[in-house]
Amino acid sequence: MAERAIRTLKSKLYKYFTDTGNHRWVDVLHEIVDGINNSVCRSTGYTPDSFSFSNASERRHKLIENIKLRYKQVFKLGDTVRVAKIKTPFKKGYLPNFSDHIYKIVEVLNTCPITYKLADESGQVERSKFYTHELCAVTQNVDTQYRIHVLKSRQRKGKKEFFVQWIGYDDSYNSWIPERDMISV
Structure with a gap:
């Protein structure tokens, strides 16, 4: 924060040096600092002189509320x-x-x-x-199709089942599924 204040002060001083051709900054330092303290900050919307210990807490809460309003919740619980x-x-x-x-x-x-x-x-x-x-x-319903890789097959009670690896999921999700639930693509 101090670095930013120094940068602002330096830029104002060098603008003065360029405009006047005079490098005697001591004579104008007070005027330049007053100008900085009375100009509105674009991020806060307030002048530095308008802040005091009595209203700093209130102004800080307003700034935080404004920042939070910029971010909207896109997703909700359960999505x-x-x-x-x-x-x-x-x-x-x-x-x-x-x-x-x-x-x-x-x-x-x-x-x-x-x-x-x-x-x-x-x-x-x-x-x-x-x-x-x-x-x-993602809209997920009963007809959602998943990509799989068949690892092995078996017959169980006269029905064919496949042991599959679900692509994008780790091996803990590998499972047996009946042939009737599979779709050939």
Whole structure:
């Protein structure tokens, strides 16, 4: 904060030096400081002179409220989402930009900007918090199709079953599914 004040003061002084050709700053320092203290700050909307110990708390709360209004909650509790994959600047964009794994929002954190806590389908909460731009809403219903890789098959009570690996999920999700639930694509 002190560095920013020094930078502002220096820029005003050098503007004065350039305009007048005079480098005697002692004579004009008081006027320049008064000018800075009476000019409205674009981020706060107040002049530095208008702050005092008696109103600082009230002004700070107004500023925090204004900052929070800029961030709107896009997702709500219970929404299903996918998480953005991290790509380097030169990575080709042929593959999907979001994970195959579907998560549920279990907590909305009132931070600036708003962040979300996610849990996977088994209910295990992720340790990280995610920003709005890292998430993509997913509408999930009974007809949702998942990509799988068949690992092995078996006959059980006269019906064929497949042991599958769900693409985008770890091995703990591998499971047996009946042939009737599979769709060939």
